[in-house]
Amino acid sequence: MPVYKAPLRDTRFLLNEVFDFPEHYRNLVNGAEATPDMVDAILGECAKLCEEVIAPLYHSGDEEGCHLENGEVRTPKGYKEAYEAYVAGGWQGLSHPVEYGGQGLPMSLGALKQEMMGTANWPFSMYPGLSLGAMNTLMQHGTEEQKQTYLVPLTEGRWGGTMCLTEPQCGTDLGQVKTRAEANPDGSYAISGTKIFISSGEHDLTENIVHIVLARLPDAPKGTRGISLFIVPKFLPGEGGALGPRNGVSCGALEKKMGIKASATCVMNFDGATGFLIGPPNKGLECMFTFMNSARIGTAIQGVATAELAYQGALAYARERRSMRALSGTKEPDQVADSLMHHGDVRRML
Known part of the structure:
Protein backbone atom coordinates (compact mmCIF):
# COMPACT_ATOMS: atom_id res chain seq x y z
CA MET A 1 0.00 0.00 0.00
CA PRO A 2 1.45 3.42 -0.92
CA VAL A 3 2.67 5.79 1.75
CA TYR A 4 0.54 8.94 1.70
CA LYS A 5 2.36 12.19 1.05
CA ALA A 6 0.35 15.40 1.28
CA PRO A 7 0.58 17.29 -2.06
CA LEU A 8 1.74 20.52 -0.44
CA ARG A 9 3.59 21.81 -3.49
CA ASP A 10 0.50 21.49 -5.69
CA THR A 11 -1.75 22.94 -2.99
CA ARG A 12 0.46 25.98 -2.45
CA PHE A 13 0.68 26.56 -6.20
CA LEU A 14 -3.11 26.48 -6.58
CA LEU A 15 -3.71 28.71 -3.56
CA ASN A 16 -1.10 31.33 -4.30
CA GLU A 17 -0.55 31.31 -8.07
CA VAL A 18 -3.82 30.15 -9.62
CA PHE A 19 -6.65 31.29 -7.33
CA ASP A 20 -4.84 34.08 -5.45
CA PHE A 21 -6.22 33.05 -2.08
CA PRO A 22 -4.12 35.63 -0.18
CA GLU A 23 -6.14 38.39 -1.86
CA HIS A 24 -9.37 36.42 -1.42
CA TYR A 25 -8.73 36.03 2.31
CA ARG A 26 -7.96 39.71 2.73
CA ASN A 27 -11.46 40.50 1.48
CA LEU A 28 -13.20 38.13 3.89
CA VAL A 29 -14.58 39.20 7.26
CA ASN A 30 -12.98 36.14 8.87
CA GLY A 31 -9.96 36.04 6.59
CA ALA A 32 -7.75 38.76 8.05
CA GLU A 33 -5.81 36.32 10.21
CA ALA A 34 -5.29 33.88 7.34
CA THR A 35 -1.99 35.35 6.15
CA PRO A 36 0.11 33.37 3.66
CA ASP A 37 2.57 32.45 6.41
CA MET A 38 -0.21 31.24 8.71
CA VAL A 39 -1.89 29.24 5.95
CA ASP A 40 1.42 27.65 5.00
CA ALA A 41 2.10 26.71 8.62
CA ILE A 42 -1.38 25.23 9.05
CA LEU A 43 -1.04 23.16 5.89
CA GLY A 44 2.37 21.91 7.01
CA GLU A 45 1.12 20.84 10.44
CA CYS A 46 -1.95 19.20 8.92
CA ALA A 47 0.24 17.28 6.49
CA LYS A 48 2.42 16.08 9.37
CA LEU A 49 -0.59 14.82 11.34
CA CYS A 50 -2.06 13.08 8.31
CA GLU A 51 1.18 11.47 7.14
CA GLU A 52 2.54 10.38 10.50
CA VAL A 53 -0.54 9.64 12.61
CA ILE A 54 -3.67 9.13 10.51
CA ALA A 55 -2.47 7.50 7.27
CA PRO A 56 -0.65 4.56 8.95
CA LEU A 57 -4.00 3.39 10.39
CA TYR A 58 -5.78 3.11 7.04
CA HIS A 59 -4.84 -0.46 6.12
CA SER A 60 -4.89 -1.91 9.63
CA GLY A 61 -8.19 -0.19 10.38
CA ASP A 62 -9.80 -1.68 7.27
CA GLU A 63 -8.59 -5.16 8.22
CA GLU A 64 -9.74 -4.92 11.83
CA GLY A 65 -12.94 -2.95 11.32
CA CYS A 66 -15.33 -1.88 14.06
CA HIS A 67 -16.89 -4.24 16.59
CA LEU A 68 -20.15 -4.05 18.52
CA GLU A 69 -19.76 -5.23 22.12
CA ASN A 70 -22.68 -4.98 24.56
CA GLY A 71 -24.16 -2.05 22.68
CA GLU A 72 -20.86 -0.18 22.45
CA VAL A 73 -18.86 0.14 19.21
CA ARG A 74 -15.09 -0.30 19.43
CA THR A 75 -13.07 1.41 16.72
CA PRO A 76 -9.85 -0.17 15.40
CA LYS A 77 -6.59 -0.07 17.30
CA GLY A 78 -4.93 3.35 17.20
CA TYR A 79 -8.06 5.30 16.28
CA LYS A 80 -8.66 6.72 19.76
CA GLU A 81 -5.08 7.95 20.04
CA ALA A 82 -5.19 9.46 16.54
CA TYR A 83 -8.45 11.23 17.33
CA GLU A 84 -6.99 12.58 20.57
CA ALA A 85 -4.09 14.03 18.57
CA TYR A 86 -6.56 15.56 16.12
CA VAL A 87 -8.54 17.19 18.93
CA ALA A 88 -5.42 18.39 20.77
CA GLY A 89 -4.38 20.29 17.64
CA GLY A 90 -7.67 22.22 17.53
CA TRP A 91 -8.45 20.89 14.06
CA GLN A 92 -12.18 20.32 14.53
CA GLY A 93 -13.00 24.00 15.01
CA LEU A 94 -10.56 25.35 12.43
CA SER A 95 -13.28 27.12 10.40
CA HIS A 96 -15.90 27.70 13.08
CA PRO A 97 -16.61 30.80 15.18
CA VAL A 98 -14.27 31.75 17.99
CA GLU A 99 -17.19 32.42 20.35
CA TYR A 100 -18.09 28.72 20.23
CA GLY A 101 -14.58 27.38 20.63
CA GLY A 102 -13.35 27.53 17.04
CA GLN A 103 -10.50 29.37 15.36
CA GLY A 104 -12.66 31.42 12.99
CA LEU A 105 -10.60 30.76 9.85
CA PRO A 106 -12.10 30.53 6.33
CA MET A 107 -14.10 27.49 5.29
CA SER A 108 -11.81 26.80 2.33
CA LEU A 109 -8.93 26.21 4.73
CA GLY A 110 -11.09 23.71 6.59
CA ALA A 111 -11.87 21.99 3.29
CA LEU A 112 -8.16 21.58 2.59
CA LYS A 113 -7.77 19.98 6.01
CA GLN A 114 -10.63 17.59 5.18
CA GLU A 115 -9.05 16.73 1.84
CA MET A 116 -5.72 15.80 3.42
CA MET A 117 -7.38 13.78 6.17
CA GLY A 118 -9.68 12.06 3.71
CA THR A 119 -6.82 11.08 1.42
CA ALA A 120 -4.78 9.83 4.34
CA ASN A 121 -7.61 7.77 5.82
CA TRP A 122 -11.17 8.31 4.64
CA PRO A 123 -12.84 6.04 7.24
CA PHE A 124 -11.15 7.97 10.05
CA SER A 125 -12.08 11.32 8.54
CA MET A 126 -15.77 10.42 8.54
CA TYR A 127 -16.01 10.67 12.34
CA PRO A 128 -15.07 14.37 12.59
CA GLY A 129 -16.63 14.98 9.17
CA LEU A 130 -20.13 14.06 10.38
CA SER A 131 -19.61 16.30 13.39
CA LEU A 132 -18.98 19.26 11.06
CA GLY A 133 -22.44 18.81 9.58
CA ALA A 134 -24.02 18.77 13.04
CA MET A 135 -22.07 21.90 13.95
CA ASN A 136 -23.23 23.75 10.83
CA THR A 137 -26.84 22.75 11.49
CA LEU A 138 -26.72 24.03 15.06
CA MET A 139 -25.04 27.24 13.91
CA GLN A 140 -27.82 27.94 11.42
CA HIS A 141 -30.89 26.74 13.28
CA GLY A 142 -30.12 26.22 16.96
CA THR A 143 -31.06 28.55 19.79
CA GLU A 144 -28.29 30.28 21.72
CA GLU A 145 -28.84 27.85 24.59
CA GLN A 146 -28.49 24.90 22.20
CA LYS A 147 -25.32 26.39 20.76
CA GLN A 148 -23.75 26.80 24.18
CA THR A 149 -24.82 23.31 25.25
CA TYR A 150 -23.98 21.32 22.11
CA LEU A 151 -22.01 23.43 19.65
CA VAL A 152 -19.13 24.25 21.99
CA PRO A 153 -18.18 20.61 22.83
CA LEU A 154 -18.74 19.64 19.19
CA THR A 155 -16.40 22.41 18.03
CA GLU A 156 -13.80 21.36 20.58
CA GLY A 157 -14.06 17.77 19.32
CA ARG A 158 -15.05 16.36 22.71
CA TRP A 159 -18.46 15.35 21.31
CA GLY A 160 -19.31 13.81 17.96
CA GLY A 161 -22.31 14.28 15.68
CA THR A 162 -24.48 12.28 13.29
CA MET A 163 -27.19 12.74 10.67
CA CYS A 164 -30.18 10.40 11.21
CA LEU A 165 -32.48 10.37 8.19
CA THR A 166 -32.82 6.92 6.62
CA GLU A 167 -35.23 4.31 8.00
CA PRO A 168 -35.79 0.66 6.99
CA GLN A 169 -38.76 1.61 4.78
CA CYS A 170 -37.41 4.85 3.30
CA GLY A 171 -34.21 6.52 2.21
CA THR A 172 -34.49 9.13 -0.52
CA ASP A 173 -38.27 9.43 -0.03
CA LEU A 174 -38.19 11.01 3.42
CA GLY A 175 -41.90 11.70 3.30
CA GLN A 176 -42.28 8.12 4.57
CA VAL A 177 -40.39 8.78 7.84
CA LYS A 178 -42.16 7.01 10.72
CA THR A 179 -39.97 7.98 13.69
CA ARG A 180 -42.26 9.66 16.21
CA ALA A 181 -41.74 12.66 18.46
CA GLU A 182 -44.20 13.11 21.33
CA ALA A 183 -44.12 16.17 23.57
CA ASN A 184 -42.97 15.83 27.18
CA PRO A 185 -44.26 18.14 29.95
CA ASP A 186 -40.85 19.85 30.25
CA GLY A 187 -40.80 20.97 26.61
CA SER A 188 -38.59 18.15 25.36
CA TYR A 189 -39.81 15.29 23.16
CA ALA A 190 -39.80 11.50 23.37
CA ILE A 191 -38.27 10.15 20.15
CA SER A 192 -39.17 6.60 19.07
CA GLY A 193 -38.12 4.80 15.90
CA THR A 194 -35.27 3.15 14.02
CA LYS A 195 -32.69 4.72 11.72
CA ILE A 196 -30.32 2.77 9.46
CA PHE A 197 -27.04 3.46 7.63
CA ILE A 198 -26.03 6.00 10.29
CA SER A 199 -22.35 6.88 9.91
CA SER A 200 -20.59 7.37 13.27
CA GLY A 201 -23.83 6.41 15.05
CA GLU A 202 -21.92 4.78 17.89
CA HIS A 203 -18.19 4.74 18.65
CA ASP A 204 -15.60 5.21 21.39
CA LEU A 205 -13.77 8.30 20.09
CA THR A 206 -15.81 10.96 21.88
CA GLU A 207 -17.43 11.17 25.30
CA ASN A 208 -20.84 11.99 23.80
CA ILE A 209 -22.58 11.78 20.41
CA VAL A 210 -25.16 14.33 19.27
CA HIS A 211 -27.69 12.78 16.89
CA ILE A 212 -29.54 15.16 14.55
CA VAL A 213 -32.78 13.28 13.92
CA LEU A 214 -35.76 13.65 11.60
CA ALA A 215 -39.04 12.69 13.29
CA ARG A 216 -42.74 13.36 13.01
CA LEU A 217 -44.99 15.12 15.55
CA PRO A 218 -48.39 13.50 16.29
CA ASP A 219 -50.43 16.16 14.46
CA ALA A 220 -47.95 16.67 11.63
CA PRO A 221 -49.08 16.91 7.99
CA LYS A 222 -48.33 13.92 5.79
CA GLY A 223 -45.22 13.78 3.64
CA THR A 224 -42.13 15.93 3.89
CA ARG A 225 -44.14 18.92 5.11
CA GLY A 226 -44.72 17.16 8.41
CA ILE A 227 -41.13 16.39 9.42
CA SER A 228 -39.39 18.09 12.35
CA LEU A 229 -35.75 18.09 13.42
CA PHE A 230 -34.42 17.15 16.85
CA ILE A 231 -31.22 17.00 18.86
CA VAL A 232 -30.96 13.60 20.54
CA PRO A 233 -27.73 13.21 22.56
CA LYS A 234 -26.31 9.84 23.60
CA PHE A 235 -25.89 11.27 27.10
CA LEU A 236 -28.15 14.06 28.28
CA PRO A 237 -26.26 17.25 29.21
CA GLY A 238 -25.68 17.72 32.92
CA GLU A 239 -24.83 20.74 35.03
CA GLY A 240 -21.78 22.79 34.12
CA GLY A 241 -21.04 20.85 30.95
CA ALA A 242 -20.87 17.48 32.71
CA LEU A 243 -22.52 14.41 31.21
CA GLY A 244 -25.91 13.45 32.58
CA PRO A 245 -27.76 10.12 32.35
CA ARG A 246 -27.63 7.84 29.32
CA ASN A 247 -30.39 8.62 26.85
CA GLY A 248 -32.71 6.05 25.28
CA VAL A 249 -30.73 5.69 22.06
CA SER A 250 -28.63 2.64 21.22
CA CYS A 251 -26.85 0.85 18.39
CA GLY A 252 -28.70 -2.30 17.39
CA ALA A 253 -26.24 -3.52 14.76
CA LEU A 254 -23.33 -2.58 12.54
CA GLU A 255 -23.94 -2.60 8.80
CA LYS A 256 -21.76 -5.02 6.83
CA LYS A 257 -19.90 -3.16 4.08
CA MET A 258 -17.46 -3.74 1.26
CA GLY A 259 -15.21 -0.87 2.35
CA ILE A 260 -14.59 1.93 4.87
CA LYS A 261 -14.91 -0.78 7.52
CA ALA A 262 -13.19 1.33 10.17
CA SER A 263 -16.07 3.80 9.98
CA ALA A 264 -18.99 2.62 12.11
CA THR A 265 -22.20 2.53 10.05
CA CYS A 266 -24.99 1.75 12.48
CA VAL A 267 -28.59 0.75 12.97
CA MET A 268 -29.79 3.17 15.66
CA ASN A 269 -32.79 2.51 17.90
CA PHE A 270 -34.57 5.39 19.61
CA ASP A 271 -36.71 4.09 22.48
CA GLY A 272 -38.47 7.12 23.90
CA ALA A 273 -35.17 9.00 23.79
CA THR A 274 -35.25 12.59 24.99
CA GLY A 275 -34.94 15.02 22.09
CA PHE A 276 -34.98 18.78 21.66
CA LEU A 277 -36.58 20.57 18.72
CA ILE A 278 -34.30 22.45 16.30
CA GLY A 279 -36.05 25.14 14.30
CA PRO A 280 -39.83 25.42 13.80
CA PRO A 281 -42.14 22.38 13.98
CA ASN A 282 -42.69 20.66 10.62
CA LYS A 283 -39.74 22.51 9.07
CA GLY A 284 -37.21 19.82 9.84
CA LEU A 285 -36.33 18.89 6.29
CA GLU A 286 -35.52 22.51 5.47
CA CYS A 287 -33.22 22.68 8.50
CA MET A 288 -31.68 19.30 7.72
CA PHE A 289 -30.66 20.55 4.28
CA THR A 290 -27.93 22.52 6.06
CA PHE A 291 -26.49 19.20 7.22
CA MET A 292 -27.10 17.54 3.86
CA ASN A 293 -25.31 20.35 2.01
CA SER A 294 -22.32 19.92 4.32
CA ALA A 295 -22.39 16.22 3.50
CA ARG A 296 -22.48 17.00 -0.22
CA ILE A 297 -19.33 19.08 0.11
CA GLY A 298 -17.82 16.18 2.03
CA THR A 299 -18.75 13.78 -0.76
CA ALA A 300 -17.05 16.04 -3.31
CA ILE A 301 -13.95 16.11 -1.11
CA GLN A 302 -14.11 12.31 -0.93
CA GLY A 303 -13.93 12.19 -4.73
CA VAL A 304 -10.82 14.39 -4.77
CA ALA A 305 -9.27 12.40 -1.92
CA THR A 306 -9.92 9.05 -3.57
CA ALA A 307 -8.46 10.25 -6.86
CA GLU A 308 -5.36 11.65 -5.13
Missing part, protein backbone atom coordinates in the same frame (compact mmCIF):
# COMPACT_ATOMS: atom_id res chain seq x y z
CA LEU A 309 -4.69 8.43 -3.24
CA ALA A 310 -5.26 6.36 -6.39
CA TYR A 311 -2.83 8.59 -8.28
CA GLN A 312 -0.17 8.31 -5.59
CA GLY A 313 -0.59 4.53 -5.57
CA ALA A 314 -0.39 4.27 -9.35
CA LEU A 315 2.69 6.50 -9.45
CA ALA A 316 4.49 4.44 -6.80
CA TYR A 317 3.63 1.20 -8.61
CA ALA A 318 4.78 2.55 -11.99
CA ARG A 319 8.14 3.46 -10.48
CA GLU A 320 8.65 0.03 -8.92
CA ARG A 321 7.17 -2.37 -11.47
CA ARG A 322 9.49 -3.43 -14.29
CA SER A 323 8.29 -4.75 -17.62
CA MET A 324 10.12 -4.92 -20.96
CA ARG A 325 12.13 -2.07 -22.42
CA ALA A 326 10.91 1.40 -23.31
CA LEU A 327 10.13 1.82 -27.01
CA SER A 328 12.43 4.83 -27.12
CA GLY A 329 15.37 2.70 -25.99
CA THR A 330 16.72 1.15 -22.82
CA LYS A 331 16.43 3.51 -19.84
CA GLU A 332 17.76 1.34 -17.02
CA PRO A 333 20.50 -0.85 -18.49
CA ASP A 334 21.57 -2.17 -15.09
CA GLN A 335 18.10 -3.67 -14.54
CA VAL A 336 16.43 -6.66 -16.18
CA ALA A 337 13.71 -4.35 -17.55
CA ASP A 338 12.67 -0.72 -17.47
CA SER A 339 10.09 0.52 -14.97
CA LEU A 340 6.61 1.29 -16.21
CA MET A 341 7.37 4.98 -15.81
CA HIS A 342 9.45 4.82 -18.98
CA HIS A 343 6.58 3.55 -21.13
CA GLY A 344 4.98 6.38 -23.07
CA ASP A 345 1.31 5.60 -22.48
CA VAL A 346 1.88 5.06 -18.76
CA ARG A 347 3.58 8.45 -18.54
CA ARG A 348 0.68 10.01 -20.42
CA MET A 349 -1.88 8.58 -18.00
CA LEU A 350 0.09 9.67 -14.96
